[in-house]
Amino acid sequence: MGNAGFMSSNSIYIHLDKPVVTCGELVSGNIYLNITSPNGFRSKGVYIELEGYEQARFTTSEMRDLNVNGELRKERFEETRNQRRHFLHVRIPIRQFQEQLMPGQYVFPFSFLMPAGLPGTFHESDMSRGWGDYLGQIYYKIEAECDHGGFLGRDVRHAQDLVVHSQAVAQIQPAIVEKNANVKFCCCVDKGQIHMVAKFDKNAYVPGETAYIVVDVNNQSETEIRTLHCKLKRRIALRAHGHRFSKVEVLQDIPFPGVAVKQSRMGENAVRMELPLTDRQWGQVQPGCRSDLVECEYWLEVECDIPWCPDVTIHLPVVMYHAPREYYMPQAPQGWAPPQNNNYQPYSCQNIQQYSIIGAA
Numbered sequence: 001m002g003n004a005g006f007m008s009s010n011s012i013y014i015h016l017d018k019p020v021v022t023c024g025e026l027v028s029g030n031i032y033l034n035i036t037s038p039n040g041f042r043s044k045g046v047y048i049e050l051e052g053y054e055q056a057r058f059t060t061s062e063m064r065d066l067n068v069n070g071e072l073r074k075e076r077f078e079e080t081r082n083q084r085r086h087f088l089h090v091r092i093p094i095r096q097f098q099e100q101l102m103p104g105q106y107v108f109p110f111s112f113l114m115p116a117g118l119p120g121t122f123h124e125s126d127m128s129r130g131w132g133d134y135l136g137q138i139y140y141k142i143e144a145e146c147d148h149g150g151f152l153g154r155d156v157r158h159a160q161d162l163v164v165h166s167q168a169v170a171q172i173q174p175a176i177v178e179k180n181a182n183v184k185f186c187c188c189v190d191k192g193q194i195h196m197v198a199k200f201d202k203n204a205y206v207p208g209e210t211a212y213i214v215v216d217v218n219n220q221s222e223t224e225i226r227t228l229h230c231k232l233k234r235r236i237a238l239r240a241h242g243h244r245f246s247k248v249e250v251l252q253d254i255p256f257p258g259v260a261v262k263q264s265r266m267g268e269n270a271v272r273m274e275l276p277l278t279d280r281q282w283g284q285v286q287p288g289c290r291s292d293l294v295e296c297e298y299w300l301e302v303e304c305d306i307p308w309c310p311d312v313t314i315h316l317p318v319v320m321y322h323a324p325r326e327y328y329m330p331q332a333p334q335g336w337a338p339p340q341n342n343n344y345q346p347y348s349c350q351n352i353q354q355y356s357i358i359g360a361a
Contacts, residue, residue: 009036013158014048014144020163020322021140024116031094031108031144032336033156035101041156044149045096046108050142050352052088052118052164056238056293057081058134058245080133083240085293088118088140090355094347098149105338109346115353119291120166120322124236134245136238136294140164165322166289175200181312183221192221194312198302204319205277207285211318213273215302218264223306225258230273231301233315234285239293251279258305275300277320288320 016029031048035041059080066075094110122138143159177198183191195218205211211232219225232252238245256271265271279285288296298320304312349355 010034010041010146010156011036011158012046012144012146012156014142014160016142020165021114022165022322023114023118023120023167025114026111027114028109028111031110033101033106033108033146035103035106037103040100040102041146042100042148044098044147046094047145047147048092048094048110048112048142049145049159050088050090050092050140050162051086052138052140053084053086054119054138054291054293055082055084056136056240056245057083058238058240058243060243060245081240081243081245083293086358087291088115088356089358090352091357092349092352092355095344101146105336106344107338108344110348111346112349112352114164116167118164118166119289119294120287121162121164122286122289122294122296124286124296134238136236136296138289138291138294166287169204169319169321172202172204175203175316177314177316179312179314183223183306183309183312191223191309194219194221194225194304196302196304196312196314198314198316200300200316200318202318203316204321206323207277207287207320209277211273211275211277211300213275213300213302215271215273215314216264216266217259217271217304218266219259220262221306222261223309224261225304226307227258227305228256228271228273229301229303229305230254230256230275231303232275232277232285232298233301234296234298237295251281251285252276253280273302285320287322 012031012033014029014031016027021027031046033046057080059078061076061078063074064077065072092112094108119138121140122136125135126133140162141159142162143157146156148155179196181194183194197216199214201212213230217225231250233248233250235246235248252275254275256273259265277285286296288298299315299317301313301315306312
């Protein structure tokens with residue numbers, strides 16, 4: 001994660017102690033600076049710039065009146081809606097000085113608290129799903145900079161993409177959803193009642209896990225429950241300049257045997273369901289997200305398929321969150337051996353928003 005030719009020119013790069021950043025947690029690492037100019041490098045400081053963006057793009061269509069030789073005709077017009085928003089931009093002063101940095105190697109340790117409540121990294125487009133012309137993404141980048149400070153001077157910079165995970169789920173716990181429903185034949189004739197209790201093993205999952213659900217069904221109606229369906233569903237919603245795009249998908253749909261008229265499946269005879277939290281067509285699913293322009297949410301659904309009647313459905317909203325990443329030991333560049341006096345004291349910051357430059361001239 002460094003510049004090409006790092007040891008042969010004025011170069012800088014940033015190395016984090018963890019490969020991903022989690023909102024609300026401490027971020028730490030080192031900035032490595034290599035000065036090779038024979039006369040040194042005049043600098044006013046070393047900085048970290050951290051930026052977060054979101055973008056939504058989609059196509060809308062509408063019918064408009066079109067005047068053709070004095071005759072009004074209805075024509076369909078399509079228009080691409082595209083909005084990009086900069087929601088985080090801070091410039092953190094890791095070390096400020098006014099001095100001539102002589103040729104050599106320098107290390108600037110740092111730590112800062114990542115703000116809580118930010119959305120996690122997300123990217124989805126028509127290329128990844130195969131339907132429509134759309135893009136929804138949330139992305140971050142981080143940059144190390146040695147600021148020359150002069151009008152004609154050239155700063156030493158290195159930027160890289162950053163993977164950010166949303167804040168950890170506050171509480172993961174089992175959930176129980178209960179429902180009583182009257183079965184309406186052809187939407188009007190009452191055929192009796194169905195009582196369902198669905199016990200979900202958790203309310204939050206990592207993509208790729210399996211959800212385990214136990215369903216008690218008491219069918220006191222005069223019609224059979226033909227099939228029980230266990231589904232994973234998702235809605236993605238995009239917004240751009242007051243326009244909106246939304247799509248609901250069934251990512252998994254696994255059928256289970258139903259329940260006959262005036263029969264029940266409860267207790268030890270309850271319906272036990274296993275649902276892989278993947279997309280049956282595209283494989284792995286992404287964690288959910290919620291921001292001003294991009295939203296992705298998931299829920300589990302248990303559905304009674306009843307002939308000639310509206311289906312009876314239980315659903316549970318679930319959080320699909322990023323899997324935690326393991327710690328790894330950062331590695332300095334090959335040949336890195338700065339003198340002891342070039343290792344600066346660690347910098348620490350608990351509130352990086354004080355260094356926000358959004359809207360700055």
